[in-house]
Amino acid sequence: MTKTQKAEIIEVLSTEFKDAQSVIFCDYKGLSVPELESLRIAARAKEAKVQVVKNTLATIALKNAQLSGVELKDTNILVWGADSVATSKVVSDFAKKNDKFIIKSAYVDREVSDAARVEAFAKLPGREELLGMLAATWMAPLTNLGFGLNALKEKKEQEAA
Template sequence: MLKSKKAEVIEQLSNSFAETTAVVICDYKGLTVSELEELRKAARAKDASVQVVKNTLANIALEKAGMTGVELKDTNIFIWSNEVINAPKVAANFAKDNEKLVVKAGYLDKEAADAAQIDAYAKLPGREELLGMLAATWMAPLTNLGFGLDALRQKKEAEA
């Protein structure tokens, strides 16, 4: 790879990493091309990005983005997103079906995180799920009131 191309990759990655809240680093050794495409499709569905990057270039880009504390070894694929939960969810969900993808480490809100922390974030409910839970909580009193009024109506009808 030419130096100019390397500089372009570093610049693009450092800008992307600087704007994200979650970067997950996984080992992808043994995955086929079609499996990698499935991972990319799953990431696109969650507004996340996936890219295989050389460790030296990734180290420079991460350092420029203000992320330090994770040592990169062997083969790595990077999954990142603007929502802190999306990248860990993509990695964890894909790793369930493909044991060849192994979550190594990452960055959550620009802080280094190990695989256990990333797994914990992956188990959190997403924004839509949380909004649904909130709406159900707000609607519960009205629903109960409706059931109560209907029961009262049925009782009055039975008495009459």
């Protein structure tokens, strides 16, 4: 890999990491190419990105994105995205299916985190689920009003008959 290629990778990753709310570092040693491809497909569905990057290039890109505090060692695959919950769910679900895939550390909401915090974020409801809960909460008074008016109407009809 030439210096210009390395510089391009660092520049692209620096930009990506600045925009990302979470960057998760995982060990992928022993996984097959089809297994890694299934991770990429799952991540793409949640608008997250997955890439194997040399530790030195990743460290420089993280530093450029003002993210520090994590030391990269051994083999690492990086998963990042704009939605911390969705990105955590992708990684957590994949780790449950593949025992060779291990969550090492992460930046969740741009703070240094461990695997336990990533798992905790994965258990939170996603954006769509939260919007559904909010809509149901807003609709509950109207629904109850409708049921009440219908019951009143039926009661008046029974009294008239």
